[in-house]
Amino acid sequence: MTLHTWWLFFTAVFLLSATPGPNMLHVLGRSVRFGLRGSLAAMAGCLSAVLLVLLASAAGLSAVLLASPRLFDALRYAGVAYLIFLGVQAWRGAEAPIRVGTAGAPPVRPSSGRLVRDGFLIGASNPKLLLFAGAFFPQFVDAGLPQGPQFAILVATFAAAEMFWYGVYALSGARLAATLTRPGLKRLFDRATGAIFIGFGAVLLGTRP
Numbered sequence: 001m002t003l004h005t006w007w008l009f010f011t012a013v014f015l016l017s018a019t020p021g022p023n024m025l026h027v028l029g030r031s032v033r034f035g036l037r038g039s040l041a042a043m044a045g046c047l048s049a050v051l052l053v054l055l056a057s058a059a060g061l062s063a064v065l066l067a068s069p070r071l072f073d074a075l076r077y078a079g080v081a082y083l084i085f086l087g088v089q090a091w092r093g094a095e096a097p098i099r100v101g102t103a104g105a106p107p108v109r110p111s112s113g114r115l116v117r118d119g120f121l122i123g124a125s126n127p128k129l130l131l132f133a134g135a136f137f138p139q140f141v142d143a144g145l146p147q148g149p150q151f152a153i154l155v156a157t158f159a160a161a162e163m164f165w166y167g168v169y170a171l172s173g174a175r176l177a178a179t180l181t182r183p184g185l186k187r188l189f190d191r192a193t194g195a196i197f198i199g200f201g202a203v204l205l206g207t208r209p
Helices: 003-018 022-058 061-066 069-092 112-124 127-140 147-177 183-205
Strands: none
Touching: 003 127, 003 147, 022 112, 022 127, 022 147, 022 183, 069 112, 069 183, 127 147
């Protein structure tokens, strides 16, 4: 892999990671509700899902799944259902990854295991990650060179870009929490994030391999 190829990949994934998506919105919401400490476990869960899919791509498993429309559709429908479920929960202000705590009564932070699990489910419920891993990711691998080291560099680069933006969104959420103590603003935040999650689900419904 040449330095030029790596720079192209880094630029692409850095901009892609910066774009608000389910993972970033989840990290933002966990930070708003439970602070930076709570968002760290969410980051670990989201990143675990990303790394698992990228490693599956390196092993050729993503290509197999993308070549099987029925399997891809099953995953897509499950992802759509989960994102819409989160959106409805958020819109109603129910207990969900993006609900804001009430002023004067900090919400009880779930266990780290639950926060990691929720983050993992958010990351794994996005079939677009499979499209990226199966179609875009391998294009930066030189078939004439050992593939293991190249995949390792690309995965590490993607993970670093993701973690950078996780940190940016988490810090933003921590600052945003101070302004969401008013019930009206809290309701607006819940409904806005709920609508965004539902929108993500609608977009994924039309995703095709």
